Amino acid sequence: MFILSVKPARTRFAPSPTGHLHLGGARTALYAYLLAKKTGGQFLLRIEDTDVSRTVPGAEQEIFDGLRWLGLNYDEGPDIGGPYGPYRQTERREIYHKYIDILVKSGHAYPCFCTPERLDAVRQEQQKLKVNPHYDGTCRALSQDEAARRIANGEKHVVRFKMAQEGVTVAHDHLRGDITLENKQLNDQVLLKTDGLPTYHLAAMVDDHEMGITHVVRGSEWLGTFPLHVNIVRAFGWEEPTWVHLSVFLKPSGKGKLSKRDSVDANKDGYSVFIKDMQDLGFTPEGVLNWGALMGWGVPEGDVMNLEQMVERFSIDSLTPSPAAINFQKLDHFNATHIRLFTTEDLAARLKPYFTREGLNVNDDTLLKIVPLIRERLVTLDDCLAFGAFFFKEDVNPNPEDLIAKGLDAKQSAQIAQRAYQILEEQPTISHERCEPPLRAYVEESGLNANQVFGILRVATTGQKVSPPLFESMEIIGREKCLARIKNAIEVLEKI
RNA sequence: GCCCCCAUCGUCUAGUGGCCCAGGACGAAGCCCUCUCAAGGCUUAAACCGGGAUUCGAAUUCCCGUGGGGGCACCA
Structure with a gap:
């Protein structure tokens, strides 16, 4: 026998807790999940909360809840733990510092003492001169002794990546092939911030490596810094994961990114x-x-x-x-x-909250009976209210106008309702089988059309012009209520 | 301004040199079914961004335009 072996993939969804979980994030998580499960690997959740100022309380919980609701259950994550934890970046400071040291010692990174104010001024000047905004390299030129002295002095500093200034970087994206970028286009990006926390560039690379991620599935907004990331991974001498940059979602109009x-x-x-x-x-x-x-x-x-x-x-x-x-x-x-x-039971369970949130008292047996009647009419679950709320109400109050059949007047409509009432009253129980034949016969002999007769009954018994099939609905409403509602309709019609 | 990416019906996509006068899905239109509304069935309209090149042959390869998207932070 021939066995096709696929290496199990370890993938991750790594959102930052800065807002609501949205469609784009969910899709990224989905593909990462599918890849892991397809290959018999693991899918994990990592929270990228290194920008403390942007962290939104509750956002993390919303991510947990959202993924679970979608069914994208992760094998490892902040709230369930796992062998490669912690899974929250703010809890991994020491790890990043360890790797920053490696990079500084190997000459791939250097401390930088420039203030944000100076950097801002430099950037503005560069824009004025129409030069690409980039770090001007002031601290890159500092001697190691000088840098060490200033650190010992307690000067605030960041650590920057020392990007090669010549040559090109070829980065391979699984969907696009090789992407070539001149190194001079790349900046000496900040890896470690003044607050001691890493930026995405360092944190994500370190974590993906430490956590054994085999495939990095992320949005294409990372394509711009992709070559930088590849350089960081290479500076460490690590094996690169497979990079998969997904497409972005555009507005329904197709103009601009979804926001x-x-x-x-x-x-x-x-x-x-x-x-x-x-x-x-x-x-x-x-x-x-x-x-x-x-x-x-x-x-x-x-x-x-x-x-x-x-x-x-x-x-x-x-x-x-x-x-x-x-x-x-x-x-x-x-x-x-x-x-x-969905099965009837499943759908009933999913529908119930939508009825109860409107204050309706839901009888489970009744609910189970109406599901088959409304199922193919629902686009969203809350549509169940439009089609089935009347089943759980004591009275319906039809709009008098709606009780008048097309092409007829109130008096004629009242007579029809009266006759239908008699026919139904003769039945010991109201069921689809018992009621439809005699009412059809009445339609025949009266020369009316089915729409007219059934329409009056529909509005009378359900209170609405659009409803699930009439006879099945009446059966569920029950004999007592049906007769009472028709009687009420006759009265309403006679007052017009 | 600079850099990167993308390009098939209105939309999501199939298509990896001949199987394509381009297939599917949503949406649209029409018909059938029908007690309303749906669902279902059948049918129709609808696309290879433009120009060069390679080739016997190009939606498919290459180049140049054009259009769209993204990036150029001590944010992710």
Whole structure:
């Protein structure tokens, strides 16, 4: 037997806790997760909180909750631990200092005493002269003795990477191939800040190495500093991971990168790019994931997938590098499609919170009965209110106008309701099988059309013009309530 | 300003030199079904950014434009 062996991949999702978990982050996490699971490896979560001033309280928890809601369970992370912890960068200071020392000793990095004010002035001057903004190298020229003396003096300083000033760097991205950049385009970037914490450039490289990450899956906004990162990894003499820079998401219009502002706009139409909001809006993890997965991934076949199926079909070779405009209509489609795939019990459980949050008293047996009736009518879970809230209400108060059938007047409509009432009253129970035949017969003999007769009954019993199928609905509402509601409708019609 | 990346229907994508007068999905239009609304079935319209080059042959390779995106911090 022939065994195709794939090395298990270790991947990570490494967000900074500076805001809401959004669609772009979720998709990055998804691909990293899929790659790990596909190859039998591990997926881990690391919090990149080295910019203390930007850290938002609660953001970290939102990341945990969001990933769990989506079903992207990580094997290692800040809240569950793991063999390579800690998984929060602010708790890893000593590790970074150890590696900074290595770089300084090997001549790949140097201390810099320039003040932010001076740097600002230099940058402004360079812009005025239309030169590329870059560090001017003042401290790079300092002798080791001089630097040591100033450090001993307690002078505040950062540590910069000593970038080669000539030649080129060739960095290999899995989706784009070799990317070549002249070294002089690269800056002597700050690796360690005055506050003793590392910048992303150092922290991410160190952690990915320490944590055994085999594939770095991240957004294409990192493409610009990608060659720098490759240089840092090489300065340490480490083996490079496989780099996978994902495409970015564009606004629905295709003009510009998706931003927070777009979520505000989207919210007006019942959408959001924040994972937390999507749940409130009635989207399902399955729908959101399926939608996000398809933007940037050319699935071989079968567009509709749950997480498990995505794992089966996933391959980083079929990821696409070009930017993708998001399309909320497609979200609707995938959400509705997955809703239709849920079992009745599952869907009932998912729907219940949407009824109860509106203050409705949900009877579980009734809920189970209405699910098959409304399932294919739902786009979002909260649509269940529009189609099924009346099942849990004591009274319905139809708009009198709506009770009048098309082409008829109030009096005629009242007569029809009266006749329908008699027919239904003759039935010992109200069921689909018992009620439809006699009412159809009435439609026949009266010369009316089904729309007219059924329409009056629909509005009378459900209180709305659009509802799940009439007879099935009446059956669930029950004989007593149906008759009472029709009687009420007759009264309303007679008063017109 | 400089650098990097990307480029197939409106949108997401398939396509790795002949299988492509370009396939799928969403959306759109029409028809069927039908007690409303959906769902479902069938059908239609809709694209290789432009120009050169290589080749018997190019959506597919190369070059130049153009358009779009991203980056140029003691932010990630």
